[in-house]
Amino acid sequence: MKFDVGLILSWIPAALAGLEITIAVWLAGGLCALALGFGVAAARRFGGALVDRALTLYVALIRDTPFLIQLFLLYYGGPFVGLELEPYQAGLIGLTVYGSAYFAEIIRAGFEAVPVGHQEAAICAGLTRAQMVRRILLPEMALLVLPPVVNMQILLLKETAVLSIVTVPELTMTLTSLGSEHFAFAEALSLLAGLYWVLVEVTGALGRFAERRLARLSFAA
């Protein structure tokens, strides 16, 4: 089996363009998923029993079915209900919905892990309920959920590779088509795996850095 390094070097501009789309769709989808997941968790906590039950079902349905099936339903099923989506639109919505269920569970656990004593102490000290939520509950929750949130964002980054199946021209699609064009799969797939690996390790390191900084901030305050 030959391995052509020159070929890999010649692919770097195209790979970087694909990487840019991967990062863009990941950041947009990941942030929308986090926001929607926070909304779901907050609605479950503050929205009454009926909302809680409906959203519990939403979370269970999303978490118990594969991302690929959800994506197919959205991309191929969408046009039958008047939802004509471009591949990247389907990818973005799919990533948002899929991620939101996992983030909702992470944030729910975060809310539950904030000691009730802290919340009661804040009320006793004369804070209004809104102040308590803003100054005590949310900051403490944010600190607790940071590690699992970063972990989930890394999982979502890897899920973006699945978007190549519905023809989003991201990193995986770019390099696999170059690989089949030149019949050089070893080169294409090594570069592909290497780029994801670097991106995942860098993101993990950034997450650990943010954790340390935030922990220090919270103790200094």
Added chain:
Amino acid sequence: MTWRYVELLAIGAAVTAGVSIVAILLGLGLGVLVCSASLARSGAVRAAGRLYISFFRGSPLLVQLLMIYYLLPAAGINVPSLVAAVLGLALCTAAYQAENLRGGFLSVAPGLIEAAQMLGMAPWRILLRIRLPIALRLTLPAVLNEAIMILKASSLVSVVGVEELTRSAQNLATSTYRPIPIYAAAGAFYLILNRLLAGGGGVLRRMLG
């Protein structure tokens, strides 16, 4: 959505169940080895274990599946796509299971292992009879969670040409031109398989507990 379609999807679901169960068990066994390596006394073995975990957790499963599917034949090893798929899933899940088991292995009381050594038990026997059952009991929720992730991730093996649930649904959706009921039904099958797996996990928990 006629009965015939449900039947075809059920056959696909059976393949998905088979592929997943083999991959989960193989991955768990491999995960124990990788985990032991990542905790080994020898620096080189430890580095190899860590590298394995870092790579398989650091790249998408889809890319790993494509690597096995395309690179094994290029290296002169011809395997059916079903074998490549099971192997890919198992190699990937082993890295996650190794990370899951780590905490469990680290919290096995050293006294237990010393006692077993005093009794003259061989190292592999200590691993199988003492360290693994304790570690597994402590980390069972995470291990089961990963098993469910693999069941869902097995939908990706449709890309390397395995005729499982997702691939059957794709074929049916194209031929009938009715993607919504077909994919919804496929989703329902995955949901049922997940519930069964979670139920099996509950039985296992009571047995170990």
